[in-house]
Amino acid sequence: MALHPITQAVRIQTERTNEMEHSTPLFLTSSFCYDDAEEMRATFADENDFNIYSRFSNPNVSEFTNKVVALEGAEAGYATASGMSAVFATFMALMKQGDHLISCNAIFGSTHGVVTKYLPKYGIEYTYVPVEATAEEWEAAVKPNTKMIFIETPTNPGLDIIDLEMVGQVAKRHNLIYNVDNCFATPIGQRPIEFGADLVVHSATKWIDGQGRALGGVVVGRPDLIKEIYLFCRSTGPSMSPFNAWVLSKSLETLDVRMERHSSNALHIAESLEGHPAITSLKYPTLPSHPQYEIAKKQMLQGGGIVCFELKGGLESGRKFLDALELLTLTANLGDSRSIASHPASTTHAKLTEVERLTVGITPGLIRISVGLEYKDDILNDIVQALEKC
Ligand SMILES: *Cc1c(COP(=O)(O)O)cnc(C)c1O
Numbered sequence: 001m002a003l004h005p006i007t008q009a010v011r012i013q014t015e016r017t018n019e020m021e022h023s024t025p026l027f028l029t030s031s032f033c034y035d036d037a038e039e040m041r042a043t044f045a046d047e048n049d050f051n052i053y054s055r056f057s058n059p060n061v062s063e064f065t066n067k068v069v070a071l072e073g074a075e076a077g078y079a080t081a082s083g084m085s086a087v088f089a090t091f092m093a094l095m096k097q098g099d100h101l102i103s104c105n106a107i108f109g110s111t112h113g114v115v116t117k118y119l120p121k122y123g124i125e126y127t128y129v130p131v132e133a134t135a136e137e138w139e140a141a142v143k144p145n146t147k148m149i150f151i152e153t154p155t156n157p158g159l160d161i162i163d164l165e166m167v168g169q170v171a172k173r174h175n176l177i178y179n180v181d182n183c184f185a186t187p188i189g190q191r192p193i194e195f196g197a198d199l200v201v202h203s204a205t206k207w208i209d210g211q212g213r214a215l216g217g218v219v220v221g222r223p224d225l226i227k228e229i230y231l232f233c234r235s236t237g238p239s240m241s242p243f244n245a246w247v248l249s250k251s252l253e254t255l256d257v258r259m260e261r262h263s264s265n266a267l268h269i270a271e272s273l274e275g276h277p278a279i280t281s282l283k284y285p286t287l288p289s290h291p292q293y294e295i296a297k298k299q300m301l302q303g304g305g306i307v308c309f310e311l312k313g314g315l316e317s318g319r320k321f322l323d324a325l326e327l328l329t330l331t332a333n334l335g336d337s338r339s340i341a342s343h344p345a346s347t348t349h350a351k352l353t354e355v356e357r358l359t360v361g362i363t364p365g366l367i368r369i370s371v372g373l374e375y376k377d378d379i380l381n382d383i384v385q386a387l388e389k390c
Pocket residue numbers: 082083084085108110111152156181183184202203204205206215216217
């Protein structure tokens with residue numbers, strides 16, 4: 001019976017043991033046993049898919065990975081200890097000295113750090129194109145040594161949207177690896193492989209966990225590329241812990257229902273706040289006022305749980321807004337059942353200069369709300385009362 005990916009996210013499970021458990025047990029074991037020398041030899045010779053050692057594979061981790069593979073419509077995957085180790089593994093396993101990467105200035109802060117500080121140390125150069133770049137501008141960035149295009153859409157924290165299909169066509173024309181960070185939309189909201197992505201990476205720490213409990217990362221996509229990533233990771237060791245995989249696999253059972261509610265709550269908040277006198281602009285992917293609304297409509301199935309707005313009073317208002325909140329939490333995470341507010345200019349991006357912040361889309365009064373699963377008007381009312389004080 002062919003099952004829908006949402007059913008697979010609920011039903012994919014490790015093979016039932018003799019205990020006849022219903023829920024997957026925790027396989028907290030570093031290594032796995034063999035009946036005899038021949039079985040052990042065959043396993044090490046890759047003649048079967050038995051487990052060897054949990055740095056290579058583990059039943060809980062495989063269950064989690066297989067669910068993400070199903071949700072993204074991919075063919076293979078590998079799970080890692082965090083989103084950043086997944087991103088880093090795609091770079092290190094698939095590029096070498098002398099290669100060139102094209103990306104966007106609007107990427108997650110730590111990814112920006114890897115691209116600009118660490119890749120050059122290994123002789124891998126990069127070019128950033130603006131989020132609003134046309135197909136011609138993407139084309140113009142391609143060099144003879146370009147190996148990969150890496151993008152994130154919607155972007156964090158600016159919530160800009162890049163045309164997945166357009167960039168995918170550029171990648172295809174030049175035979176480049178097309179690597180997409182799909183953390184913000186999740187596979188419930190957007191499936192980049194349908195638009196030509198070769199690889200999709202996730203920070204499972206965010207919406208996939210959805211409750212702020214565990215770090216995790218995963219990369220899914222073309223089997224030949226995943227094989228290289230697997231070989232890199234099994235040697236270098238950024239494996240996902242079986243415990244985190246167990247938690248995250250349980251989370252995937254509810255991802256669809258959670259994302260539906262995160263999105264409908266976020267849309268309600270975005271629609272209600274649009275035009276508020278303390279705000280100069282507001283962004284949400286499925287609001288017609290979003291600058292890339294037409295692209296969002298083409299590639300996204302729902303808007304996701306992040307709403308961004310710009311406070312009229314700039315930097316000082318941002319601090320006052322955070323101080324005035326009573327329900328929303330001030331914390332560095334996003335994608336939680338509990339709503340979170342952040343002000344990048346005074347926190348995560350405070351070390352950058354104003355000019356550097358602006359080039360990555362962070363204006364002084366930018367507020368990012370990760371909309372949780374509380375009752376929608378309780379979230380809205382807290383934001384509205386805080387806006388009145390800033
Ligand atoms: C958080 C995040 C990451 C990094 O993930 P970790 O699990 O924190 O390592 C990468 N990309 C995006 C878009 C993120 O929001």
